Amino acid sequence: MTPLTSPPAGLVPAERSDAPFEDGQGSAVPSPAVPSPAVPMLISGGTVIAPDAVYSPGWVDIRAGRIVGCGAGEPPREPDFSFPECTLAAGYVDIHTHGGGGSSFNDQDSAVAAAQIAATHRAHGTTTLMASLVTAPLDEFERTVAALAGLVEQGLLAGIHLEGPWLSPAHRGAHDENLLRTPDAESIDRIMRVGRGTVRMVTIAPELEGGLAAVRQIVGFGAVAAVGHTDANYDMTRQAIAAGATAGTHVFNAMRQIHHREPGPALALLEDPTVFAELIADGVHLHPAIVRFIIESPSRPVFVTDAMAAAGADEGDYKLGALDVSVSGGQARLADGTIAGSVLTLSEAVRYAVHTAGVPVEVAVRAATQNPADMIGLADRGRLAPGNRADLIVLGTGLQVTATLQAGLWCEA
Numbered sequence: 001m002t003p004l005t006s007p008p009a010g011l012v013p014a015e016r017s018d019a020p021f022e023d024g025q026g027s028a029v030p031s032p033a034v035p036s037p038a039v040p041m042l043i044s045g046g047t048v049i050a051p052d053a054v055y056s057p058g059w060v061d062i063r064a065g066r067i068v069g070c071g072a073g074e075p076p077r078e079p080d081f082s083f084p085e086c087t088l089a090a091g092y093v094d095i096h097t098h099g100g101g102g103s104s105f106n107d108q109d110s111a112v113a114a115a116q117i118a119a120t121h122r123a124h125g126t127t128t129l130m131a132s133l134v135t136a137p138l139d140e141f142e143r144t145v146a147a148l149a150g151l152v153e154q155g156l157l158a159g160i161h162l163e164g165p166w167l168s169p170a171h172r173g174a175h176d177e178n179l180l181r182t183p184d185a186e187s188i189d190r191i192m193r194v195g196r197g198t199v200r201m202v203t204i205a206p207e208l209e210g211g212l213a214a215v216r217q218i219v220g221f222g223a224v225a226a227v228g229h230t231d232a233n234y235d236m237t238r239q240a241i242a243a244g245a246t247a248g249t250h251v252f253n254a255m256r257q258i259h260h261r262e263p264g265p266a267l268a269l270l271e272d273p274t275v276f277a278e279l280i281a282d283g284v285h286l287h288p289a290i291v292r293f294i295i296e297s298p299s300r301p302v303f304v305t306d307a308m309a310a311a312g313a314d315e316g317d318y319k320l321g322a323l324d325v326s327v328s329g330g331q332a333r334l335a336d337g338t339i340a341g342s343v344l345t346l347s348e349a350v351r352y353a354v355h356t357a358g359v360p361v362e363v364a365v366r367a368a369t370q371n372p373a374d375m376i377g378l379a380d381r382g383r384l385a386p387g388n389r390a391d392l393i394v395l396g397t398g399l400q401v402t403a404t405l406q407a408g409l410w411c412e413a
């Protein structure tokens with residue numbers, strides 16, 4: 001049988017490119033059109049967001065699930081899929097997500113939960129997902145990490161992020177105060193070994209006793225040490241960066257705030273070009289002017305969702321770890337009003353940043369693709385560039401995701 005190189009009549013995406021699909025609804029390209037990632041595929045778009053340039057128009061050439069070429073102007077041969085009204089970008093990379101579709105990575109059956117969460121976020125263009133765990137008792141943490149490590153090794157998840165238990169009680173956000181601890185070398189060693197290299201990020205408050213040694217230890221395991229949920233002052237944050245910390249966890253949220261005589265962790269993180277600064281652009285966690293401020297800072301901005309189970313699911317009552325969370329009006333809060341994660345998808349974060357905070361599209365897209373990939377060292381993700389895995393999204397005129405390609409396969413919406 002000859003490999004399929006053009007879509008059957010009626011499935012030509014160009015005819016459908018300006019259909020008003022919302023994320024997660026409708027599929028511009030049904031998966032049967034492309035039966036195998038081995039089938040070569042040339043895709044053209046009205047705009048293509050490449051790593052260092054924006055092509056209008058442009059094209060992406062894919063073979064065996066990998067990108068083999070990407071360029072500006074007319075494609076080198078007849079495209080298999082043409083989206084003249086749309087923007088092509090790399091698939092979104094979310095490195096801080098707790099849940100979605102009603103499930104949480106902290107759930108007892110984390111394997112079932114992980115599949116549900118990954119599918120929920122993939123329906124909104126996220127093709128790479130890291131599992132974030134909220135603070136839990138250490139033995140429970142170890143069991144969950146052991147279960148999720150296998151899913152990282154199978155490729156469903158890109159890694160595990162431990163958010164806790166080494167956090168500041170003063171800035172605990174939605175983490176159970178009774179479970180917070182000061183870092184000790186033995187616990188860190190045990191949990192990192194259980195993860196077999198899949199724990200790629202640990203959020204830590206460096207001012208805790210043993211905090212700077214913990215930063216060095218985490219980095220020694222090849223993971224990202226991220227300053228967050230912290231009461232560190234400016235100098236302590238600088239020391240954490242000098243000890244190897246390379247990221248800030250949802251900067252401004254759950255940390256000591258900026259004061260003109262004590263600039264605190266946010267400024268120390270944002271002024272450093274070696275630091276990746278996470279931000280939650282959902283219209284709840286940050287004012288749009290602060291979103292712009294972070295994006296324009298010397299640091300490298302990274303959109304994260306910090307999504308909990310209610311993302312892509314109904315509002316109502318949920319659990320975040322051991323804590324009760326109520327979700328209504330697009331906001332997730334504890335009973336005392338503390339914000340408890342979000343119901344965001346990265347697709348919504350990019351739209352909010354562009355449409356409300358005034359961030360240029362390509363800057364917003366890079367903060368949701370190549371910056372997070374670079375932050376956790378995923379060399380073959382986050383860019384429409386030769387050698388990368390063929391993860392691609394098709395964005396309509398309102399930046400809604402109308403089709404998603406993961407490793408060279410069109411995904412069911």
Ligand SMILES: [Zn+2]
Nearest residue numbers: 096132163306
């Ligand atoms: Zn979180």
